[in-house]
Amino acid sequence: MSAPLLETRALSVEIAGKAVCRDLDLSLEPGRCVGLLGGNGVGKTTLLHTLAGLRAPLSGHVLLDGVPLASQPRRRVAQRLGLLMQQPEDSLPATVLETALIGRHPHLDFWRWESHRDVAIARRALRNVGLEGLEQRVQTALSGGERRRLDIATVLVQDPQLFLLDEPAHQLDLQHQMALLGQIKGLAGNQGRAVLMSLHDINLAARFCDSVLMLFGGGEALFGASDGVLNAENLSRLYHTPVTVLPWQGGRVFVAGA
Amino acid sequence: MQRHPRLVIWLPALLLLTLLAFGVSLALGSTSLSLHQLWDALGGGGDVLSRTVVLDLRLPRSVSAFAVGGLLALAGTLMQVLLRNPLADPYILGVSGGAAVGALGAFLLGLAGIWVNGGAFLGALLSTLLVFALAHGRGGWTPTRLLLTGIAVAAGWGAVISLLLVLGSDASLHSMIFWLMGDFSYQSSGSLALVVLVLGLAGCWPFARQLNVLARGETLAEALGIAVRPLSIAIYVAASLFTAVAVTEAGAIGFVGLVVPHMFRMLAGGDHRRLLPGAVLLGGCLLMLADTLARTVAEPRQLPVGVVTAAMGVPLFLYLLNRARGPL
Numbered sequence: 110m111s112a113p114l115l116e117t118r119a120l121s122v123e124i125a126g127k128a129v130c131r132d133l134d135l136s137l138e139p140g141r142c143v144g145l146l147g148g149n150g151v152g153k154t155t156l157l158h159t160l161a162g163l164r165a166p167l168s169g170h171v172l173l174d175g176v177p178l179a180s181q182p183r184r185r186v187a188q189r190l191g192l193l194m195q196q197p198e199d200s201l202p203a204t205v206l207e208t209a210l211i212g213r214h215p216h217l218d219f220w221r222w223e224s225h226r227d228v229a230i231a232r233r234a235l236r237n238v239g240l241e242g243l244e245q246r247v248q249t250a251l252s253g254g255e256r257r258r259l260d261i262a263t264v265l266v267q268d269p270q271l272f273l274l275d276e277p278a279h280q281l282d283l284q285h286q287m288a289l290l291g292q293i294k295g296l297a298g299n300q301g302r303a304v305l306m307s308l309h310d311i312n313l314a315a316r317f318c319d320s321v322l323m324l325f326g327g328g329e330a331l332f333g334a335s336d337g338v339l340n341a342e343n344l345s346r347l348y349h350t351p352v353t354v355l356p357w358q359g360g361r362v363f364v365a366g367a
Numbered sequence: 368m369q370r371h372p373r374l375v376i377w378l379p380a381l382l383l384l385t386l387l388a389f390g391v392s393l394a395l396g397s398t399s400l401s402l403h404q405l406w407d408a409l410g411g412g413g414d415v416l417s418r419t420v421v422l423d424l425r426l427p428r429s430v431s432a433f434a435v436g437g438l439l440a441l442a443g444t445l446m447q448v449l450l451r452n453p454l455a456d457p458y459i460l461g462v463s464g465g466a467a468v469g470a471l472g473a474f475l476l477g478l479a480g481i482w483v484n485g486g487a488f489l490g491a492l493l494s495t496l497l498v499f500a501l502a503h504g505r506g507g508w509t510p511t512r513l514l515l516t517g518i519a520v521a522a523g524w525g526a527v528i529s530l531l532l533v534l535g536s537d538a539s540l541h542s543m544i545f546w547l548m549g550d551f552s553y554q555s556s557g558s559l560a561l562v563v564l565v566l567g568l569a570g571c572w573p574f575a576r577q578l579n580v581l582a583r584g585e586t587l588a589e590a591l592g593i594a595v596r597p598l599s600i601a602i603y604v605a606a607s608l609f610t611a612v613a614v615t616e617a618g619a620i621g622f623v624g625l626v627v628p629h630m631f632r633m634l635a636g637g638d639h640r641r642l643l644p645g646a647v648l649l650g651g652c653l654l655m656l657a658d659t660l661a662r663t664v665a666e667p668r669q670l671p672v673g674v675v676t677a678a679m680g681v682p683l684f685l686y687l688l689n690r691a692r693g694p695l
Contacts, residue, residue: 158586161590163586163589163590182592183589183592183593183594184592185592186592187590187591187592188592191590192590194584194586194587194590197583197584197587198451198583198584198585198586198587199451199582199583199584199587200451200452200453201447201448201451201453201582201637202632202637203579203582203583203636203637204636207579207636207637207638208583211579211580211583211587211591212591214576214577214579214580214591214592214593215591215592217576219573220573222576222640267591
């Protein structure tokens, strides 16, 4: 097996005195597409931000390419690791194309402007998320789902090896959930990339993720292959509500309720 | 295909506008000159009167107005990125209030000239440091905290300004009110402000791409490899310095710093590599023309330039706002 892109060693993360995970040992090899599941407020975003190096863990280490994340220059980290945030924070207007081009920032030297090649990369990413023809639209004028696809396009433009995606399916309609998560899963299978994404839909996780990391709250975490870990017992405990697993066309569907 | 005009169109257009504005500003006044006379005087020829008027009286004032307009537009652009708030202007963190208290304090003591400028500069710096220290607080340094601290400190300065106005003698009151509305009639060469403007723009411009990223949000900027905290502190220091120099030069001229960045964004987009030089040129022209109007429209009386910037800027801005497609 090839060397992991991302590893955690005895990682403990806390937010506001609440444990997110304790002594977590995780390793994310190229080709993996991992789902991050857990209830509201359990710390999925906090964990993703810690893995991206945006906040310090309580203890333990995060290693990117085998080197502690904290000791690497931010720009180099941004070339290898891309984070899709849950919410956009911008309030100043920019066009859709300009917003997507921001993803090229870590790849450009200090004095360089975006080249035709960078613009072509951004246009291709916008096409891949179905925003073709909206390049010159102001980003604040987009609908929620279009905005989400623009943010996904921006991280595709960044073109990292490791994708940390905070609820990529949020606000997407069924068509785009299928199309974009399919693309994201495809990324993982392609050129040694890996994906870790938080999801709220168990069925999406079962369909697109080869393994799953569950956060139960109180620091308890469970990591394993989707087929094994996604069962009624674990999921009912995870969401504090009964979850039923039904066989369907050779696969399984997950339904809330007993 | 491009929503905004290209560099080769808007930059020469703005440079031409700047030249025109300089020409108008130098030619118009109590003795109006023809283009020919103006050209002669600038070349060191022509009659003594027009040479004195142009080179000794009008040129310094035009340069001063251009530099102040450019500084305010630059500071406004930076503040809008720093706070990621389209309503931010150079004075939003209380710089003008502190400067006003310093300047009015000097008037109240019967001082004039350099003392007023010195008082304004000291007041501006003091206010900057005060807001910075207070906003740091226990919880860290967020745009909202900075904004609220700035507004609170500005309100405090407002109370002190009112108090100074009440305490002032009738003789000093007139100068005080003119200072508060912005005024170029305290003659300075404008060269210091121009040097600060040129160096400031040259210093900020290389970071324009980082500003583009920061404008999209702090977390995203951090995730894209930008050292957000040092950059934010640098923006804060630079914008405060530019504002302090502008306020020292001409008093608190409103509206330019808030509106000019938006005007340029509506005309040519929000990329800071264009926005920074574009806003500087546009702000400089606007204020130079406003000052020309301020000293000619009600001759021999001179109006405070702040009155004219508002009178010119409000309808122009509202027109652009109305015309702009889609939400801002």
